[in-house]
Amino acid sequence: MTMSMEYAAREAAGNLWRNRLMTITAILTVAVSLSLLGATMIMRQAVAGVTVNWGKGVNIIVFMHSNASGGQLQAVHQQLASMPQVSHCYYVDHQASFTEMKQMFSSQPDVYQQAGLTASEVPTSYRCSLSNPKDAQVVASTFQNQPGVRSIYDPIQQANTIKNISGIIQLVFVIIAVILLLSAAVLILNTIRLAIFARRREVAVMKLVGATNWFIRIPFMLEGLSQGIIGAIVATGVVFGMQAALGYLVHHTHSALLRSLVPPQHDVVTTVIVVFLVGMVVGALGSLIAIRRFLEV
Amino acid sequence: MISFENVTKSYRGSILALRECSVRVEKGEFVFIVGPSGSGKTTFIRLLLREETPDSGQIWLAGREVTQLAPWKVPYLRRNIGCVFQDFRLLPNKTVAENVSFALEVIGRPKHVVTTQVHQALDLVGLGKKQSRLPHELSGGEQQRVAVARAFVNRPLVLLADEPTGNLDPKTSLGIMRLLDRINRTGTTVMVATHDASMVDAMRRRVIELEHGELVRDQARGVYGYST
């Protein structure tokens, strides 16, 4: 038994080496397609995190000019209070905003220290919850040209924009990944076909002396499977690379939105598992079809 | 040991290769199958190996019905049969010893068994000293001896040879025939399909003659043809 396993492994490795150019092409195609698949999954998880992060409470933020007059503040406050869509509102004053900003840029204090910002120069804001988050657009448009209002921040809409864009990117990635996976299966099929052809004499002798069908097939199966798995290993490296890059981006960005993009670690594990499974399926599929069509046992 | 019962085999539905053929071969016999080209000799051997299945009739080998065997059992059937062909069918990139041991390794025999049996088989065919050579470094006769060693190394019940001397000169052919005879004396049943009249005449063993797929002669200590 151990001898047969040893034999199968040796045969598969020998075949891979003999057709190394074809093998590398097949492995790279698998790796690229699986990387795309992994990227799509990471993107999905990261974007899903956006809603979770902004979903609790605050639906809209009205930023005021730092020098807005008391009357202007009062007007905005009263208008917000009177709107039926707004369920709850609170004011973040100069001091609180300054503290919040310090926290935001804790890793790069020079951003505000060099500018010599003082608390009174930081914009204040109203943070509001809506009874129905879909009304954010309506509420935002009311304050668009209001005196004293600096800008209106609509996290839901921002998140939706990101989701729409990323949705399109994901779709494109998945389509490309599927096409590449099919090509990868065909490439693997072809390497196995060549291996079967190169070893037709050995196969004929094996059949004659009574080697079992599985004994004859397994080296070719292993060959296809290992191409899928090696491709998956490469793609796993790429997935972890992307995860690290995303992490770096998130920790060094000023954008609160990007900060919400950190995919939790267990999602990466899911991605890696899926990448491996798909790699194995593609490898197995390619070799099975080749064995069915070109290896008569 | 081997029994054909009313075996009929046609290719592509029309060409009759074997017609209502019935033969019994006992354990330890040495049998020549003779007949003109296209008479069905190779077909007989392929049916026994279950490389083909007959249209009708039964084929028995060592108490098992070959035609009824489940496909996954066919390899185990073939482990009881050694085969030698006109074109040797050695693996060109393997040495003599590797060619012979290959036959045992691929059926999962343990290493120590492989080593001793390969050694014995190569000694039997007289190639112990040339075991590290590649096939192309051997004469035709020596290559055929390697093929015989490979066919015999697993101690099969039956040794089948399809024109084993077809590519060899008379003197070398005689050597191969002596070798097959020696193997036969170990108790192995040997069947040789051949056109080689002088060989059949020299050996004086049982002769089965086919013509157009029909068994036309079965003679205990026969010669190649009646004409001589």
Ligand SMILES: Nc1ncnc2c1ncn2[C@@H]1O[C@H](COP(=O)(O)OP(=O)(O)OP(=O)(O)O)[C@@H](O)[C@H]1O
């Ligand atoms: N695979 C095949 N497909 C179609 N016809 C075949 C096939 N194999 C053999 N035949 C036909 O079956 C008949 C018997 O062939 P077989 O090879 O058994 O003859 P043979 O006695 O071995 O001949 P030879 O002495 O030339 O080797 C021939 O008419 C041959 O053309």
Ligand SMILES: [Mg+2]
């Ligand atoms: Mg023939």
